[in-house]
């Protein structure tokens with residue numbers, strides 16, 4: 001795995017601790033380690049088919065007294081439940097689409113159509129397909145019923161925000177930096193209601209959606225728009241309490257950046273959004289992974305090495321985007 005190789009290439013001693021079935025696997029694997037000398041690089045967004053299990057992993061690591069990279073168990077749990085995360089955003093005055101949660105396929109949706117129906121606590125576009133965007137109450141309740149039955153969780157229904165979609169990778173702790181912004185290019189999708197990242201567009205290379213949703217980083221934006229979008233991501237990072245690194249997904253419409261999703265353990269596989277944004281900012285893959293670790297070590301006062309931060313903007317809290 002590239003992440004492990006990258007850290008090894010920087011001289012760290014690393015032991016992969018894969019968790020497949022249960023938390024006991026992890027408890028056993030951690031037993032030989034000391035909390036004083038071992039630091040956990042958490043790269044788990046669920047196991048045994050459960051997204052929520054990501055919280056349990058971090059909770060166990062924390063309860064055993066180990067320090068780790070990335071957000072706390074509490075923050076991971078907050079992000080996994082999209083309705084809770086949205087309540088937090090609203091409390092901080094951050095724009096997010098108006099929404100309602102449905103625990104059953106009944107009731108009246110109060111906001112505007114079109115709407116999008118998603119599982120309330122999943123990620124990776126699980127449960128997101130061409131049928132997710134609905135335009136009538138009948139369609140909405142049918143889709144809510146499907147999500148509840150198929151994914152065994154409540155459905156989150158929110159206003160569908162047209163416009164452009166951006167993904168903002170952010171890292172740091174006391175001082176935050178937004179990496180160059182990525183845009184998902186939907187120009188090849190003619191139907192405006194199909195301009196969404198479906199499960200296929202993320203995971204199924206043979207599909208139309210996968211082949212017709214290219215990304216562009218740095219996104220073409222006027223400096224003031226870039227600032228507005230980056231600022232929404234930075235505010236989100238602080239409001240949610242993310243640590244070390246994270247990614248915020250945004251739909252931008254009528255000059256307003258609407259936060260639609262918070263990725264507290266963003267994908268770090270080499271061709272994914274976060275590493276790509278870091279690459280555009282001048283970080284090799286190994287630089288990027290080490291930088292995340294260094295943020296975490298510094299936060300915990302484990303100062304082994306100084307953070308690199310060589311190519312970041314000298315102005316903190318600004319998107320560091322090279323000219324388009």
Ligand SMILES: Nc1ncnc2c1ncn2[C@@H]1O[C@H](COP(=O)(O)OP(=O)(O)O)[C@@H](O)[C@H]1O
Nearest residue numbers: 097122123124125126159160161196197260261
């Ligand atoms: N309110 C919305 N308006 C428009 N598109 C949305 C909205 N919510 C989600 N989407 C689309 O669906 C995709 C997946 O939704 P998201 O909430 O990011 O779920 P996941 O956690 O599975 O990534 C987004 O990348 C976006 O394309």
Ligand SMILES: [Mg+2]
Nearest residue numbers: 124125249261
């Ligand atoms: Mg998302």
